[in-house]
Amino acid sequence: MTMIVEASAVKPANLKADHLAQDQSTTTTVGEISSPNPRMVCRDINVWYNNNHAIKHVSLDIGKNEVIAMIGPSGCGKSTFLRCLNRMNDTIPAARVEGSITLDGQEIQDKGIDVVPLRARVGMVFQKPNPFPKSIYENIAYGPRIHGLTNSRAELDELVETSLQRAGLWKEVKDRLDAPGTGLSGGQQQRLCIARTLSVSPEVILMDEPCSALDPIATAIIEDLIDELRQQYTIAIVTHSMQQAARVSQRTAYFHLGDLVEVGTTDDIFNQPKHKLTEDYITGRFG
Amino acid sequence: MSPSLLLFIILAAMALAYHLGRKRAIGVAGGLKKINRLHSLPAYYGFYAALWVGLPTLLLLLFWAGLQDHILTALTLAELPAETMANLSEGQLSLLVSDIRNLASGNLMGREPSAEVEVAAAHYLRLQGIANITLWTLVGAMALAGMAWAWQRTTPSFRARNRVESIVMILLILFSSIAILTTLGILLSVLFESIRFFQKVPWTEFLFGTQWSPQIALRAEQVGASGAFGAIPLFTGTLLVSFIAMLLAVPVGLLSAVYLAEYAPRAVRTWAKPVLEILAGIPTVVYGFFAALTVAPFMRGLGESVGLDIASESALAAGLVMGIMIIPFVSSLSEDVINAVPQSLRDGSYALGATQSETIRRVIFPAALPGIVGGVLLAVSRAIGETMIVVMAAGLAANLTANPFESVTTVTVQIVTLLTGDQEFDSAKTLAAFALGLTLFVVTLILNVIALHIVRKYREQYD
Numbered sequence: 001m002t003m004i005v006e007a008s009a010v011k012p013a014n015l016k017a018d019h020l021a022q023d024q025s026t027t028t029t030v031g032e033i034s035s036p037n038p039r040m041v042c043r044d045i046n047v048w049y050n051n052n053h054a055i056k057h058v059s060l061d062i063g064k065n066e067v068i069a070m071i072g073p074s075g076c077g078k079s080t081f082l083r084c085l086n087r088m089n090d091t092i093p094a095a096r097v098e099g100s101i102t103l104d105g106q107e108i109q110d111k112g113i114d115v116v117p118l119r120a121r122v123g124m125v126f127q128k129p130n131p132f133p134k135s136i137y138e139n140i141a142y143g144p145r146i147h148g149l150t151n152s153r154a155e156l157d158e159l160v161e162t163s164l165q166r167a168g169l170w171k172e173v174k175d176r177l178d179a180p181g182t183g184l185s186g187g188q189q190q191r192l193c194i195a196r197t198l199s200v201s202p203e204v205i206l207m208d209e210p211c212s213a214l215d216p217i218a219t220a221i222i223e224d225l226i227d228e229l230r231q232q233y234t235i236a237i238v239t240h241s242m243q244q245a246a247r248v249s250q251r252t253a254y255f256h257l258g259d260l261v262e263v264g265t266t267d268d269i270f271n272q273p274k275h276k277l278t279e280d281y282i283t284g285r286f287g
Numbered sequence: 288m289s290p291s292l293l294l295f296i297i298l299a300a301m302a303l304a305y306h307l308g309r310k311r312a313i314g315v316a317g318g319l320k321k322i323n324r325l326h327s328l329p330a331y332y333g334f335y336a337a338l339w340v341g342l343p344t345l346l347l348l349l350f351w352a353g354l355q356d357h358i359l360t361a362l363t364l365a366e367l368p369a370e371t372m373a374n375l376s377e378g379q380l381s382l383l384v385s386d387i388r389n390l391a392s393g394n395l396m397g398r399e400p401s402a403e404v405e406v407a408a409a410h411y412l413r414l415q416g417i418a419n420i421t422l423w424t425l426v427g428a429m430a431l432a433g434m435a436w437a438w439q440r441t442t443p444s445f446r447a448r449n450r451v452e453s454i455v456m457i458l459l460i461l462f463s464s465i466a467i468l469t470t471l472g473i474l475l476s477v478l479f480e481s482i483r484f485f486q487k488v489p490w491t492e493f494l495f496g497t498q499w500s501p502q503i504a505l506r507a508e509q510v511g512a513s514g515a516f517g518a519i520p521l522f523t524g525t526l527l528v529s530f531i532a533m534l535l536a537v538p539v540g541l542l543s544a545v546y547l548a549e550y551a552p553r554a555v556r557t558w559a560k561p562v563l564e565i566l567a568g569i570p571t572v573v574y575g576f577f578a579a580l581t582v583a584p585f586m587r588g589l590g591e592s593v594g595l596d597i598a599s600e601s602a603l604a605a606g607l608v609m610g611i612m613i614i615p616f617v618s619s620l621s622e623d624v625i626n627a628v629p630q631s632l633r634d635g636s637y638a639l640g641a642t643q644s645e646t647i648r649r650v651i652f653p654a655a656l657p658g659i660v661g662g663v664l665l666a667v668s669r670a671i672g673e674t675m676i677v678v679m680a681a682g683l684a685a686n687l688t689a690n691p692f693e694s695v696t697t698v699t700v701q702i703v704t705l706l707t708g709d710q711e712f713d714s715a716k717t718l719a720a721f722a723l724g725l726t727l728f729v730v731t732l733i734l735n736v737i738a739l740h741i742v743r744k745y746r747e748q749y750d
Contacts, residue, residue, distance in 0.1 A: 091637055093553070119640035126638075130631035133654045142649065143639040193635065200639060 030275045031264040035063030035251075039204060039234045040085060040122075045099035047080050047089065054080050056258040058099075062204065067226060067235045069249035069266065071242060073281065076255040078238045082206050085236065086122035087115050103204070120147055123197035127209040129189035131181035131196075136173050139181040139192055140164060143200040159199060167195035168225050187218025194225065205229065207237040211244065223248050242282055246270050254278045290352060293426060297348070300430050301341040307434065308336025311441045327448035335447045336437035338454055340430045347429060351422055359418065360384055363411045371403060387411055477728060480721035487715040488516045493722060495519065499685035499696075501705060501716045516719055518726070520685040524602065524695030528681055529670040531606025531691055532613055536670075537663055539610075540617025547618070548625040549647055560622075567615040575679035578608035583680055595692060600682035603691040609676050613666045620662030624655045657741050664738035668731040674699040698723045 034041075038061040047055035055077045062068055062085075070078040080089065087108065089095040101108050108118055120143070131139050140160040143149075150156040160177070164170040169191045173184070181192050190210055197205055207226070211219040226235060226248045239245050245252050245266065252269040254262045254277070262269065262278040273279040312332035316324045325332070364372065364384070375383065383404070390400050390408040400408070441447075485493070496517020543563065547556055583604035590597030597603065628651050636646040652659075682694035683704060705720040 086638065088634065088638060091634065116640045116642060119638055124634075124638035126631060126634060128631055130629070130635040132632060132635065132650055142636075142641075146639070146641050146645050146649070196635075196639065 029059065029260045030262040030278075031268075033059050033061060033260075033263050035061035035066070037064045038062065039064045039104065041100075041102045041105075042081075042084070043100045045081065045084055045097065045101065047077070047084065047098075048096045049092070050094045054258055055084070058255075058258075058260040060253060060260060060263060062234060062236055063251070064234055065230055065232075066251060067230050067237060067249045068251045068253060069245035070236065070238045070253045070255060071240075071245050071281070072255035072261075074240075075257075077258040078253075078255045079208050081255065081260075082124075082208055082236060082238050085204065085206055086119050086124055088119075088124060090115060116147075120200045121202055122204045122206060123200065123202035124206040124208065125190070125193050125197055125210045128213050129186060129193050131184070131189050131192050133180065133182055135178045136164075136181050136184070136192060137177040140196055140199050143196060147200055149200065163195040163199040164192075166198050166229070167191045168221065168228075169195055185218070187214050187221060190214060190218070190222060191225065194222075194229075198229075202233065204234045204236065207235065209238055209240060212240060219244070242270070254281060256281075290348065293348060293423065294345075297341060297344050297426065297430070300344075301337040304340040304430075304434050304437070305330075305333035305337040307333075308437055308441065309333035311336075311438055312447070315441055316443055324443045326444055326446050327451075331447040331451050332437075332441050332445075334451045335440070336434060338451065339433035339437040341433075342454075343429050343433055344426045347425060348422075355418055359411060359414050360388075362414055363387060363407050366410050367403065367407055391415070474728065477721050477725050480718055481725040484715060484718035484722045487718065488722075492516060493518050493719075497687055499701070501701070501719055514715065516715065518698070518723065520687040521696060521698045521701055521723065522726075523687060523689070524681070524685070525671055525697040525699070527602045527689060527691060527695055528606045528609060528677055528697055529667060531603060532609035532670045533663070533667060535607055535610030536613040536617050536666060540614045540666075541621050541659065543614070544618040544621035544625060545647060545652075548622045549643065549651070560619075563615050563618055566612065567619070569612070571612065571673065571675035572679075574608050574612050575675040578604050578676050578680035582608055590692065597692040598682070598694040600680060600694045601692050602681060602695045605677050605681040606691065608680065609670055609673055612673070612676065613670055616666040616669060617662060620665065621655070621659045624658030624662065625651060627658070628654045657744060661738040661742035664734050664741070668734040668738070671734075672699065672727060672731055674703060678703050698727050702727075 040062040042061070043059045045055055045058045046053070058077075058081060060081075070082065072078050080095075083089045084097055084101060087097075089097050097109065099109065103118070103121060107113070132142060134142070137160055140163050141156055144156060144159050150159055161170060161174075164173065169188060172188060173179075173192075181189065184192060190213075194205075194210075211222050214222065223244065226237065229235060237245075237248065249266045252264065252266045253260055254269065254273075254275070256277050262273065262275045264274075269278065270282055273282060309329045309332060312325055312329040313319055313322060316322045316329075322329055364380075372380075386400065386404050387407045388411070390404060391411045493516050496515065497519045498515035498517045499520045500515045502514065547560060547563075551559060579600075583599055583601060586601060586604050586607075587597045587599055632650055632654060633646055636650045641649070677697045677700050681697055681700060683696050683700065684694050685696050685701075686693055688695065702720045702723050705717060705723075
């Protein structure tokens with residue numbers, strides 16, 4: 001409980017003046033929130049669940065071809081923030097999102113924006129593998145079909161194959177594409193879900209604790225995959241494992257009770273955290 | 288000295304035994320402060336004593352109540368003069384027995400009893416008095432013995448809790464087997480009567496004959512008394528009415544389930560769902576006269592206005608009203624199944640950019656389909672077994688037709704007409720009802736088994 005009081009009361013001394021200082025943030029973020037080559041730009045994001053202020057004045061850039069990790073204790077709002085990026089919070093009736101989020105310079109927060117193409121451009125992989133109760137082939141073909149991406153069965157076959165190859169699953173399943181997706185192992189199911197996300201050619205992939213339901217070997221395979229995918233995609237990953245954040249990400253953002261406390265390169269965050277809360281968390285004093 | 292008084296006394300004795308058993312346990316342990324020396328809590332020793340006092344005496348009472356009359360009657364009849372007995376038929380004998388019993392309980396009305404009966408009744412009363420005293424003595428002795436047994440067993444190391452729990456488990460098994468045994472009993476009674484029917488009428492004629500006219504001639508020259516038992520027109524009538532009902536209930540129920548589960552705001556759901564379920568609470572007889580007095584004339588009028596000839600008792604009217612009755616089954620079961628589809632599947636679909644309708648059509652609906660099929664099959668078996676609506680609205684004429692505007696009759700309607708009123712129980716006409724009931728039972732049983740199997744298979748997929 002003492003840490004909670006501190007979180008809103010402490011104003012770190014070594015504040016870096018950034019261009020959002022005029023906003024009435026409860027906590028001002030330490031570190032460089034902007035990216036030289038941004039894919040998504042979020043400014044002053046607030047999220048409420050009914051009256052619960054879940055995200056408070058968060059501003060953050062997500063750079064092209066980088067993996068950004070979001071860490072923090074449970075309930076800190078990192079998953080909620082991630083769900084803002086493809087407007088998945090729309091599916092929760094009680095949630096209300098304010099602020100500006102742009103994708104390639106285009107605002108996505110307007111009510112008039114159609115979430116269908118947005119979600120095709122910003123894909124999402126969930127905590128628990130959630131393959132549809134269909135065949136492996138149909139799981140991948142689902143997205144291209146609803147978006148009308150292919151014109152013939154041959155094209156669709158090819159798209160399914162390349163998606164599975166990129167997700168590193170092709171060799172394991174190429175002989176049983178008609179088998180149900182739910183029959184795969186947990187790690188394979190998660191790679192199937194990644195392949196499903198890749199099938200609609202997204203620019204950004206959001207991953208919400210993608211390895212928390214997997215064993216260490218499956219986790220290692222997915223982490224290698226994330227590193228490969230970085231060449232073509234922008235990836236934002238929420239994780240509970242600090243080792244995972246250190247292994248896969250280039251930048252790390254530390255959330256605490258709805259505040260974005262500190263952002264920086266992964267090296268800096270883990271080796272020389274500037275904020276006391278960040279330091280306490282990554283040295284394992286709480287969380 | 289009535290059995291109910293005895294029952295009450297046994298219950299009081301059980302309460303006393305509980306109290307004594309508990310006290311005894313505390314005493315054995317050496318006072319309230321040392322009850323942790325006991326294996327179980329003191330109350331379990333009390334329950335143990337109460338069960339030992341109550342169960343044997345209650346069982347005795349039950350057997351006594353079942354057997355007393357038979358034994359007393361047999362003893363009384365044995366005292367009657369042999370020549371009187373020899374001349375009596377079975378019917379006269381039972382009349383005599385009831386005379387004796389009525390006189391013994393002082394209820395013999397209107398007739399002056401014969402001397403024989405008076406003697407027998409006096410004998411009966413005397414025997415009854417002896418039996419009562421014996422019963423009370425036995426009950427008292429068994430209660431005391433039970434208490435003594437429990438008293439002597441109560442030691443600190445005695446596992447009273449385990450004993451009480453195993454006795455309770457046996458009681459639970461007994462009670463749960465009542466429902467199963469009842470089902471079995473119904474099935475067997477229907478089965479035996481059906482076998483009698485099939486001895487009179489070959490089962491091939493019953494299952495494949497197309498002529499249904501169950502009246503059997505009392506006189507040889509009687510008109511229209513052919514006595515044909517071909518049940519095909521009944522089966523087709525049942526199927527036609529059920530089919531019309533499902534034609535209405537499945538789409539309406541399913542679509543309203545989709546709306547309630549996926550689209551409706553919480554406020555709408557909170558009042559729409561109970562309102563829909565009120566439909567399931569309307570007595571079927573109310574649906575019946577709604578069908579017969581409102582829907583059927585309306586249909587006939589509608590038919591006349593477009594030049595169609597619709598019978599006053601049409602399959603259409605009965606089927607439509609039955610469909611309305613079944614809507615809540617379909618919608619409620621389907622909504623449960625749709626809600627049971629994990630949110631993660633919806634999220635996965637939305638995250639790929641699918642719209643709500645695409646998600647419902649391509650992900651939720653296929654995932655929920657087995658459960659929906661199960662729900663629909665349960666509704667079908669409900670439709671096939673439904674009686675009141677068709678009795679009032681479908682008619683009695685066994686027409687072999689697929690035309691919904693004509694009057695048809697169903698299996699259930701025929702069972703009702705065959706068994707209501709004064710009937711002799713040895714004619715094929717009456718026994719036919721049991722054969723029809725058996726057929727109905729088998730068909731709905733098969734449907735239910737399939738439905739439950741599908742529902743269970745579906746559940747395994749996500750648990």
